[in-house]
Amino acid sequence: MAEGGLTSHRRDPIKSSVGNVAAHRRRQNAVEVGKERRESLVRAKRLCRVSSSCDDSDVCIENDMIIDEEQSILEAQTSSAVEELKSAVSFQGKGAMQKLVGALREMRRLLSKSEFPPVEAAIKAGAIPLLVQCLSFGSPDEQLLEAAWCLTNIAAGKPEETKALLPALPLLIAHLGEKSSSPVAEQCAWALGNVAGEGEELRSVLLCQGALPPLARMMLPNKGSTVRTAAWALSNLIKGPDHKAATELIRVDGVVDAILRHLRKADEELATEVAWVVVYLSALSNVATSMLVKSDAIQLLVQRLASSNSLQLLIPVLRSLGNVIAGDSHTIVAVLLPGCEITDNVIEVLVKCLKSEHRVLKKEAAWVLSNIAAGSVEHKQLIYSSEAAPILLRLLSTAPFDIRKEVAYVLGNLCVAPTEGDGKPNLISEHLVSPCW
């Protein structure tokens, strides 16, 4: 193969080659940071309270001052970085591209150093219109990537800071396109995911501007960090309360197939993001729920519940199962027939969740069971003859209130006849009463 002429600047190998892996690492960092931020907010509140009393106030004031000082240095650096960026954008001489990428990189470094990036300072100095210009079509990938990265971190700030990204949205959406390079598309998806995560109003703007179809298509490949970022961004985009986005998503070609494929085969991290997409699909769209029921989604959800021990994955999978059962009651009565293997499997994994030490799993498993117990007499018999019954009774006396409430509903439904037929209340309550009562 002939060598093309090498341009004079030498690309930093990390940036041009590491793409996917780097993005993956950044994501891992982001999750950690989210937790740290919550802790540090709590810490900050504790600091305020302590300094208002006289004892440790000196130490606390000093700590506050150090943080303030660092922060104001960072803010000053940010303002001058924006000035640099401004001159780089209008510069048209030799080496303009390198100069621009360099200025963007400096901006990005300042915005990705700490858990509290100097977003307000950046916006005040006028960063956003400049970043929008850097997203123009035909710009080198490095430029697009750095600009999108800056916007990502600005969007991760306070509500009014996220809203400041409005002028950039059409370009970010455009760069999700099929002709964009993977790292660029992924970084734009990340930024848009942050915007969608802000709230209903911004979600609605993104949907109007056509963000959903390209993001949905990014979820179709089998692996790569891009798929996971796209799934996460989509989960933010469709979470409602408007139902339309969920229905629009399920109608995109290949999406149902991809969701099932990921539920079946993906690693736990990707499966977690996809499971959250399923949570919102099943909560908000009847069309989606009935499509899922007709496919083998229930089996796949059950398999994940049986095989995984990751709380991050179990929560959305359990919720999806619960939504599907609650949302499409008539079909479920036809699918989860008493005596069928699938029904036994469902109850089995719900029992596993009841036995878990995690409060959320116990509570939501009880919720799902209460809905199954609201079915036919045979459904009720299935539950009370399973391992669930003694566990439920034990939880009734030992668990925290919110779990006890759900458990009570399960037991209540087990005792009450279905509204159509005539129940056999005596038979049911016989089996439920424990010897010690």
Added chain:
Amino acid sequence: MGFRTGNRFVDFLDPESPFFSSGNIERELLAKQVALDLSEEEKHTLQNLVDEGGSREVFCPIVGCGAHLISLEHFEDHYNGRHTASCSVCSRVYPTSLLLSIHVSEAHDSFFKAKVARGYAMYECLVEGCGLKFKNYKGRQQHLVDKHKFPSSFEFFKKAHLSKKARQKQQRKQSIHRIEETSSKMDIEGETIDGLVSAVSKLSTSDASPPSSISFGRRNTRGLAFVPRAVQREKKADSVPTGAKQ
């Protein structure tokens, strides 16, 4: 949440319901995520990963590109991004096929200009799936702002200054560009459709395919500078009949 008396069945599934809030807590932390920089340590680890991958480096062979890619996969990515979504006339690059084809029609297609002059709605909405068309640029702009909540300051197809590189590339294709410059300055109103058609048919196709010594199974087939829109987008059914002459 909805209840049926006696036999309780919760069939209202608002994800924001307080019932789900404890399950949502961790997820809410992830609603927004800061993309942190890699630490020095991580950079070293990643660099090692890259080095271990062996040197299957690829230099992009497209003349004037000079990009250095670390693997065939990256090269394919690069090629798709850079060399198959660019306008063969002015070398502008677009991230989606839709935007590229809209650009070609609006910037370089004389038939497009002619139809506009005759009052057909030719300016297509930029949002995927919308498909509405408008009689002029401003009309489409207004639609984007009103219907699709675009910022009012927004312009995708601004007549920006071409970069020096693009200008040089343009000057190389002399015969085509002389005609293009003439036609873009032409007062459409004063020119007959027939005159335009004959001018178009005299043009040779622009040669934007890769050097013949290189072959990697992909040729830039968008070599025609002035293909009427109906032919270029044969797979898409136009809602407005273009009636282009073949």
